[in-house]
Amino acid sequence: MIRLTIISAEDIRCEWLQELKRYASVPDDSQDALLRSLLRRAALEVQEYADSSLLACSFRLDVTDNEDSRIRLYQTVSDVTSVTDGNGRSLGYSLSGNSVSLSTLSETVSIMYDTVPDEGEVGRLLPVAIRYATALYDGQDNTELTKIIQEIC
DSSP: OEEEEEEEEOOOOHHHHHHHHHHTTOOSSTTHHHHHHHHHHHHHHHHHHHTSOSSOEEEEEEEOSOOOSEEEOOSSEEEEEEEEETTSOBOOEEEETTEEEESSOOSSEEEEEEEOOOHHHHHHHHHHHHHHHHHHHTTOOHHHHHHHHHTTO
8 A cells, every 4th residue: 555645845936826816816915825725735736646746845655565676756756865664764775766666675665755846847737726726716616626637637
């Protein structure tokens, strides 16, 4: 089983908030905190679905019942900060692209790693995140949110 947990994520960029406000026709700054929160939520949802980072994040990937020495990481990996077994002991590893190769096979593995925005993908994914945040702001139902997310494919 694989479980990916967001430990932290950077705040959204000010220019993204302004773009959302223009798109959603929000005339003033009175809703900025709400819009910032909705856009952050939307960006995290979009980057998860696209497997490409919009926001720099720290993740923990927990793998149980592991049978492989090679484990794929998600989104735009910049740095692996730790790799441990089920008892918290450090494991040797090497990073190649978005995969960690373990020097010793372990049934339970926890990998802490950081991601960076994939600037090449921001232009494609940010408009989807803005539409998603606007749909959240407008109270759209899950059917509409799903349609927006499916635009990534």
